Amino acid sequence: MHRRIEAFLEMMAAERGAARNTVLAYAADLEDFAAFCAEAGVAPDRAETATLRAYLGRLHAKGLSARTAARRLSALRQFHLFLMREGVRADDPTATLEAARPGRRLPKVLGEQEVLRLLEAARALPGREGLRATALLELLYATGLRVSELIALPRAALRPGAEAIVVRGKGGKDRMVPVGDAARAAVQAWLAAEDEARAGKPPTRWLFTSRAAAGHLTRQRLAQILKDLALAAGIDPARVSPHVLRHAFATHLLAHGADLRSLQAMLGHADIATTEIYTHVAPGRLERVVATHHPLAQRPPRRRSG
Incomplete structure (x- = not known):
């Protein structure tokens, strides 16, 4: 067996x-x-x-x-x-089974000001430690990458002048994710410091190198970096994780007018139903969409004569 x-x-x-x-x-x-x-x-x-x-x-x-x-x-x-x-058996005993439907949990989300406080805490760290923490946080918040995708980014993932990165996601599928100016600048600053510290040594394969067996930053170390930043920013560390930053990316984009299809593509969701959960987290965005785009929303009320 x-x-x-x-x-x-x-x-x-x-x-x-x-x-x-x-x-x-x-x-x-x-x-x-x-x-x-x-x-x-x-x-x-x-x-x-x-x-x-x-x-x-x-x-x-x-x-x-x-x-x-x-x-x-x-x-x-x-x-x-x-x-x-494989021909081991001719029937499927699971065909008539049904599991209890799991409740749909809304993702934990940080507010925009809380993310800014995390970024300020990262920038306040000295030397290469601060440059790495800033690059990690800027990339997480700018792209919504999964933790496994972020730590395994190759050094060449974001070349100078490039406005997007190609990410290898679940099932080996590639997707292109735009990267804003702040995140690009943070990554280039980190790489410059890395190159200076490693002068004379062979170039590294990974964007965020580590002494770990894999050669790149581990998910455990990334989680600890975020917990430390949360403490420095006065935020409960239990509320901060790489996945929470991914949720913040999606929720804040949606709140500022992004459409679900674009968000689905950037997050790498196979099914848009997975992306739709963010509409429950940012209901105010849907109200603004109706108020802005519905043909009757902007029509002034008719005055009654007489």
Whole structure:
């Protein structure tokens, strides 16, 4: 059974370009299901719908969230489709199963003034530390990149004079994201300081280098940098993370008139329904759109004669 799980995970990574974190999550989910089947005396690749339903019931009894249960069921669906494709079984026992619909959580968002305070805290840091923190924060807020996309940016991602960067996103898909003047200047200042500090050494591959095994800044270190900036800016560190900055990028753009399709392209969302959640965070923007663009919104009221 473990060999089949490994084969499935290899297929997800090689054929579908699944991210490493996705593969690890699927591995943990399938191992958990295999352990449940072992208790029930059932081979996981021969489990029937009743066994799968009992497993989902166990998850509910343990108090797992609807979101987690939905993710586990998604892993099981993908796995059983793989088993059918490989000829291991002729049916899909997950076909009639439904997980509880997870509630749609609104993203946590920082206000525009709070982001400015974070930027001021970054610029106040001395030397290369401040230049790096400023470049990281400016890029996060200017582009809405995922943390995995930001830390893995190559040094050549933003060349002098370029007004956009090409980002390798989920599933190995590339997208082009515009970068404003402030972020471009911050990146060039950081690179100049890096070049000076590394004079005589071979050029680096990454935009944000690190002594970590990957050679670039880790997501953990980036998260800590943002927490430190939050403290310096007088903001609760629990409210600040790379993902929160991505939400701030999207929400503030939408509030200032950006359209959903453009926002979807910049965020790298496969489905615009994912992008639409930001309309719930910035409802005032929708009211302004109607007031500005509806043909009757600007018409003065008719005076009654007599």
